[in-house]
Amino acid sequence: MTNETLRIEPLSPALGARISGVDLSRELEEEGWKAIEKAFHDHSVLIFPAQEITVAQMKRFCQRFGExxxxxxxxxFTLEGHPECMRLHNDAQRPPGLNTWHTDNSGWARPPLGTVLHSRILPELGGDTLFSSMYQAYEALSPPMRELFERLGAVHDTRKAFGPDYASLQRSLSKNGIDADKHFAHHEPVEHPLVKTHPVTGRKALYVSAPYVTHIRGLSKAESQALLDFLYRHIETSEFIYRHRWSKNDLVIWDNRCTQHLAVADYYPRERLMYRMNIADGARN
Known part of the structure; x- marks a missing residue:
């Protein structure tokens, strides 16, 4: 693969690009990798169509971004021999789980840099994934609101995300032998700033994730909830969003530091199978 064969096609003004002319079953040459890495930072979400790859080949590609x-x-939920690869399998017996806007694993001190999905089985209809640019969400705020949010931090708690508020996740773990209450009982909440500066691009982005956030530090309960409700509606603004309609063997990677996503659960009870990997972020807040 050379830069002459690699093509980058933006998919919306806000975020998202299709990368063609790439075969991820093969080792990437350095020139091609640098172009993909730049596109990742430019567009936040990358779609690689028609990638017939093994789990080992998927891992090799993901590891170019990090551990x-x-x-x-x-x-x-992972594949035997591949603890890094989660098997997201939904059908009539396994309903879809989280059907709300979020960024992955924000209840940890160092949330993942990125997430990668590879589509294996798709429903005939439905099952799209929406992505929202948190760069755009921040930049669309008025200067006084930017200044306010830049001074505030939100508390994120895994016990909320896997608690009764999101019972489908709790039930899914329980069916597989994990008591979420016991597992996360000693997992301490963490605080993340409501506005983060991306370590590579230098752009500011909103950082809030409804399943995990319990409150904004330093505000009254009423004040905190009013601001959170505003942010949750704000990130749904159409101009910030790219909607991806999946095709079989699409590989999609997104930057958790500057996006939120919503996996639409409208396909139930049809079958959908995705392989998922999370990439570690070595940077501190």
Whole structure:
């Protein structure tokens, strides 16, 4: 692969680009990798169509971005011999889980840099994934609101994300032998700033994730909830969003530091199978 064969096609003004002319079953040459890395930082979400790859080849590509994470509570959902690869399998017996806007694993001190999905089985209809640019969400705020949010931090708690508020996730873990209450009982909440500066691009982005956030530090309960409700509606603004309609063997990678996503659960009870990997972020807040 050379830069002459690699093509980058933006998919919306806000974020997202299709990368063609790439075969991820083969080793990437350095020139091609540098072009992909730049596109990742330019567009936040990259789509690689028609990638017939093995799990080992998927891992090799993901590891170009960083170390792959192993999540202890997700081990029952992973592929044998590949603890980094989660098997997201939904059908009539396994309903879809989280059907709300979020960024992955924000309840940890160092959330993942990025997430990668490879589509294996798709429903005939439905199952799209929406992505929202948190760069755009921040930049669309008025200067006084930017200044306010830049001074504030939100508390993120895994016990909320895997608690009764999101019972489908709790039930899914329980069916696979994990008691979420016990597993996360000693997992301390963490605080993340409501506005983060991306370590590579230098752009500011909103950082909030509804399943995990319990409150904004230093505000009254009413003040905190009013601001959070505003942010949750604000990130849904159409101009910030790219909607991806999946095709079989699409590989999609997104930057958790500057995006949120929503996996639309409208395909139930049809079958959908995705392989997922999380890439570790070595940078501190």
């Amino acid at each position: 792959l994470l192993v999540h202890e509570h997700l081990l029952p």
